[in-house]
Amino acid sequence: MEFEIAQSTPTAASIAMLVQSHYNLGEVIESEFLRRSFNQVYRLRFASGRQVVARLCAERPRGGPNASFEAAALEHWAALGCRVARCLPAADGEVAIHAMLPEGRRALMLFEYLDGEATGDSAEDIEALAHGLAALHAAGQSLQGTGSIYRLDLDYLLMKPLQGLLRAPTMTAELRTQFADLGQRLHDGILALGELAQVLCHGDAHGSNNFVVPGPGGKREAVFFDFDEIGPGYLAYELAVYPWSLYPRAPDVPPSDKVTTQWRHFVSAYREARPVADVDLAAIARFMAVRQFWLLGEYAGRIPVWGSQAIPTDYLRRQVGMLRAWETLELPL
Structure with a gap:
């Protein structure tokens, strides 16, 4: 055969x-x-x-x-x-x-080929990441010509990944209902916030898809790679990827002081370089949950390659608890 x-x-x-x-x-x-x-x-x-x-x-x-x-x-x-x-x-x-x-x-x-180290925990490294990301967003506004075949909107980031996740063989009927309800509430809640800023997104700027290297005068600078997730989309989503990478993945584990400090360094440095409207700041925590739905959808889509136990049922149960906790998450500024 x-x-x-x-x-x-x-x-x-x-x-x-x-x-x-x-x-x-x-x-x-x-x-x-x-x-x-x-x-x-x-x-x-x-x-x-x-x-x-x-x-x-x-x-x-x-x-x-x-x-x-x-x-x-x-x-x-x-x-x-x-x-x-x-x-x-x-x-x-x-x-x-x-x-x-x-x-x-x-x-x-x-x-x-780029050489260097991923973003570290120091304020200098985090500032370099945030300033570099702000520079990408500012420069991306003038891009014209070839259109993106993907737009990082709620359909792409949330609803399509959710549908793929719901079809996973490790999904139970009970979990299917819970995930569907969580996803719809998240979708409706973001739309209710009003109009949100759009930028040309890197799409995966969690601090490990860039190196931080010495720049002119010894000031740390970020150099970016791996733009596979590129596309026009929400600024709030782009800024959510970094805190999403930092925050604990358990509903009953609060973020450490270190995590909170890193997030504050990041958002403060970004706002120094480029203003962020209050509505976009308020949306960042919601988009952390969107990012998690996107990731779960990607894992579900990779089952033919990675196997169903990339997202076992007990893991999905823990995800429900975490996503429920993130529904009321507020990021400190």
Whole structure:
């Protein structure tokens, strides 16, 4: 019989051969498989000494990669002085090439290689992240041309992930009702807040998709990469991703003083660089819950690759408790 493949994992050596044949960058002398998450990521070194990052894009619950828009946005940001890892075009000028794999055709994109460390706990690092994010948002306002195939709205971030989650084989009838009610209340509550600011979002700025490096005069600066979640969307969502990454994932565990201090450093530094309206500040806590629904939907969509026990039933029960607690969460300013 012929097996159906959910997702294969090419070796680093095979990715190196593919890149060498489609890019005018010379011979690849070193290759390394870095990470498998939603996509597969590789590091390549050429005979010239240049290093690049290759991202083999996976099909997601949303659909395929936002490749053309991502590449155009990165060029725009870089031209305006924002520090980002740009997309490198193939020999034919395209922003992506395609690998034929057992599961079908998958896009592969090459990006500039960055070196450094993810955002640390210090006030200087957190300030660099916030100021860098504010710079991306300010510069993104003038982007024109290629349209994004995704918009980070409530349908994309909440309602579609919720529907995928409700179909998970580990979901019980009781939990299905609870998640559906939580998601609808969250949706309606955000709409009731009124009009919220929109920006060009990184989409995944939790502090580990950037490095913090010394800038001019020794001041710490953020350099950003991994824009797979890019798209126009809510400012409040973009700002919610960082505290979402910090806050405890249990309903009965309050945030530590350290977490509260980090969040305050972040929001204060962002507002120093770029104003945030009161309604958007008020929405950030709600969008932390939206972010969690988005993540759960992504996990549900990866069940063919990761298995159903990526979201077991007992884990889903704990999620309900946490999301209920987050319904009344208020972030200190």
